[in-house]
Amino acid sequence: MPWELLSEKLLVNDVWTISDSPIDTEYLKLEFEDPDQTERVGVAAFSLNGERALTQIVRASLEPQVLEFKRFGILTQQKIGFRPWNPSAQSLRIKVYWWNSLNAATSALFARFTGTYLAARNLAINQLIETLTTKLIWQKFDCFYVFAAPNAADSLLNWKANSFNCTPVNNPTFAIDRGYTGNTTTSYLNTNFIPTAGTNNFTRFNAGFGIYSRTNNASGTWADIGNSGTNISEIRARRVTGISYGVNSNNRPEAATAIPDSLGLISVSRLTEGSISAYRNGVLNDTQTSNNALALEPNSFLIGATRNTTVAPQWFSGRQIAMAFIGAGLSAQEHSDLYAAVQLYLSTIGASV
Numbered sequence: 001m002p003w004e005l006l007s008e009k010l011l012v013n014d015v016w017t018i019s020d021s022p023i024d025t026e027y028l029k030l031e032f033e034d035p036d037q038t039e040r041v042g043v044a045a046f047s048l049n050g051e052r053a054l055t056q057i058v059r060a061s062l063e064p065q066v067l068e069f070k071r072f073g074i075l076t077q078q079k080i081g082f083r084p085w086n087p088s089a090q091s092l093r094i095k096v097y098w099w100n101s102l103n104a105a106t107s108a109l110f111a112r113f114t115g116t117y118l119a120a121r122n123l124a125i126n127q128l129i130e131t132l133t134t135k136l137i138w139q140k141f142d143c144f145y146v147f148a149a150p151n152a153a154d155s156l157l158n159w160k161a162n163s164f165n166c167t168p169v170n171n172p173t174f175a176i177d178r179g180y181t182g183n184t185t186t187s188y189l190n191t192n193f194i195p196t197a198g199t200n201n202f203t204r205f206n207a208g209f210g211i212y213s214r215t216n217n218a219s220g221t222w223a224d225i226g227n228s229g230t231n232i233s234e235i236r237a238r239r240v241t242g243i244s245y246g247v248n249s250n251n252r253p254e255a256a257t258a259i260p261d262s263l264g265l266i267s268v269s270r271l272t273e274g275s276i277s278a279y280r281n282g283v284l285n286d287t288q289t290s291n292n293a294l295a296l297e298p299n300s301f302l303i304g305a306t307r308n309t310t311v312a313p314q315w316f317s318g319r320q321i322a323m324a325f326i327g328a329g330l331s332a333q334e335h336s337d338l339y340a341a342v343q344l345y346l347s348t349i350g351a352s353v
Contacts (some may be wrong), residue, residue: 008095017026054063066125068322103130104214105138105159112162115152120177121150131341137334141327142200143193145303147179147326148322148351151170155180156189164193167312179214179322180304183221188305188313191328195227195296201328204293207247208329210267211303212342214353216321217262220244223315224266225324226306228252231294234306235278237319238262243285247276247329248293262335263353265339271330279333282339284332301326322351 102110106126117125130140141160149155151351152174156166170187172180182188195202202209211224218238226234230245242255247270265280271277273293278286299307303324304317323342330338346352 001323002053005095005097011140054068064297068176082203098270098298101322102126102145103133105129108162109157109159112157115151115219121349124345127279128139128341128345132338135334135337135341137330137338137341140201140330140334141325142202143191143324143326145191145324146176146322147303147324148177148188148346148349150176155156158191162307164191166303175320177351179212179320179351181215181302182304184316186316188316189249189303191301191303191326193326194298194300195233198299202296202326203328204248204296205273206271206329207233207249208267208269209233209247209301209326210265210338211235211237211321212323212346213262214322215262217316221315222317222319223302223304224317224319225301226302226309226315226323227297227299227301228306229245229297229299229311230309231297231304233297233301235266235268236315243268243278244288245276245278246291246298249276249291251291253288253291259285265337265342267325267330267335269331269335271331272330277321279332279335279339281343284335322346 001229018265034096103126106129109125110122111127129138137161138144143164144159145155145157145166146159147155154175156168157162158166166189168174168180168187169190170183172182172187172189180189193200193202195207209225213224216238218240220236220239222236224235224237226232228246230233232249232252234244234246234252236244238254238259238261239254241258243259243266244252244254245268246252247268259280265279267279269277269279270293274291275287275289276291277284297307297311299311302313303321304319305313308314321348325338343352
């Protein structure tokens with residue numbers, strides 16, 4: 001990636017805070033220029049993360065003096081001060097460049113956030129997206145939501161793209177860095193993602209979705225994510241003893257293998273016309289054969305509910321949901337890699353179970 005100008009300023013015997021926002025960078029570069037094109041001599045002090053990183057004698061004349069610094073990582077406090085040896089009307093123009101090492105998807109997401117996050121979270125977000133991109137999982141998503149966010153506005157964003165952002169219906173309860181909980185009667189999140197609208201990764205014969213539940217409950221009626229109607233795409237994280245699920249199916253069978261609780265990442269995939277599989281925390285839990293793929297439903301996916309045959313929302317969940325995804329089907333290895341990456345991120349913000 002090229003050098004990007006972070007900021008610039010004309011200093012006259014003062015101190016300048018370069019950036020109010022944390023940045024993650026491999027390199028920084030400073031250019032010192034004399035605006036009058038006459039030699040100015042002084043001392044520049046450069047402070048990183050509250051500690052002095054450099055004191056440099058500056059001689060800026062016709063050619064800018066360039067200083068480069070290697071590997072800082074997350075910078076949360078970046079200040080630079082210029083003190084001329086002869087303070088009479090001496091000034092110095094300083095340009096600060098950074099080597100933008102963020103994943104492109106991370107940069108696009110940061111531009112959409114309404115909040116300013118601490119450096120550790122920014123780094124964790126980039127690591128999550130970078131890992132999923134490297135594993136070729138990110139490319140398969142239509143929607144990727146992290147409801148465990150610092151504020152409600154950002155919690156509703158689709159991280160994958162600026163489309164299919166969620167809409168709360170009937171006030172599901174938002175908890176900072178934990179997610180959304182429905183009231184089991186009327187509340188849910190509408191993803192606004194309709195599989196039949198446009199060209200999507202979620203298709204009839206290749207589809208997957210999942211949720212991360214922070215609530216342990218066995219309830220036969222709670223649907224945690226769904227787009228059902230005439231045909232069924234749905235997850236009930238623990239119906240009685242197992243996962244109940246369908247992926248473009250005519251039913252929602254309960255897995256024969258019991259699970260101990262409804263905590264963690266519950267995800268499903270269809271990779272062939274005739275079978276579907278369910279995973280708990282990245283481990284294969286169940287496969288249903290003779291489960292032929294049916295037509296996509298022309299209705300939006302819901303989080304914390306599903307739909308009945310008249311497409312009205314129903315089967316409202318009371319689980320707290322920290323994240324969700326919708327897209328193409330994933331392989332067994334991809335389910336495992338997805339869980340590892342999501343679990344690491346949620347652990348960083350204290351939301352993992």
